[in-house]
Amino acid sequence: MDSLDQKAGSFKLGDRHVKRIGYGAMQLAGPRVFGPPKDRAAAVAVLRAAVEGGVDHIDTSDYYGPHVTNQIIREALHPYRDGLVIVTKVGARRGPGASWAPAPSAAELTQAVHDNLRHLGLDVIEVVNLRSMLGIHGPAEGSLEAPLTALAELQQRGLVRHIGLSNVTAQQVRDGRRICAIACVQNQYNLARREDDALLDHLAREGTAYVPFFPLGGFTPLQSSVLTAVAAGLGATPMQVALAWLLQRAPNVLVIPGTSSLEHLRQNLAAGTPTH
């Protein structure tokens, strides 16, 4: 696979610059993000192709699987190429029936950071997002002071280089900054879900990375006759248009589309390349 075209550019994530088209590893864990994966060898192949294609930003969590996604990343890519930034998240855990539950206590966060380090084979994690579970279907106001303070202590101990926030409100980002620097915000955002417009614009003005999760719509990828028509006019695929829309939305947007298909990966990596 050709190396990722640089036309989409790069943006600062912590103290690194990463290419604006990254890779989201969540769904590699298997159906319902609960292992085992449908085809582990295919997952390994997609990850290797992503990095060979120029991806230098992979998004994961140890609660994907649980543990499975990180174990596959390690199998596929360890020892990691210089410059590869692996971003993980903590604050949730998996329960019976593949359910998702909050795990915000200091003990749970410490365990989660150590689990990520061990399963990824790292001594320090470049970026850890604190995933708020205060809201079920999206961000909800409430204090993140206790979990963020616990995570900042792990940062001071040298286990975490940078901290980000996920599924949060603008107020929680402001409050969080009184505790530690916030390297990025990862919230749901795509062509059809634009609730974060104001927060995204604010972060763009101040130069903080914004990482939209579900950039293609997540478990139910975006479907729209407009998207299909625009794509046909451009000689692109609808998903390429959805990614290109995010990339043009603001320079601080870093996309992390997930796929288990080599063909879709190739299309996604080409989404920053103009067709005309």
Ligand SMILES: NC(=O)c1ccc[n+]([C@@H]2O[C@H](COP(=O)([O-])OP(=O)(O)OC[C@H]3O[C@@H](n4cnc5c(N)ncnc54)[C@H](OP(=O)(O)O)[C@@H]3O)[C@@H](O)[C@H]2O)c1
């Ligand atoms: N912070 C959070 O709370 C949170 C929540 C959810 C996700 N995330 C992160 O965001 C990342 C992205 O989310 P996601 O993977 O769930 O959703 P997504 O990237 O929006 O969409 C993935 C879906 O789109 C399909 N797809 C991908 N490329 C395609 C293409 N070129 N053409 C057609 N279909 C395509 C995939 O199927 P195929 O496998 O068939 O290609 C998959 O079903 C995750 O990996 C995770 O790291 C974070």
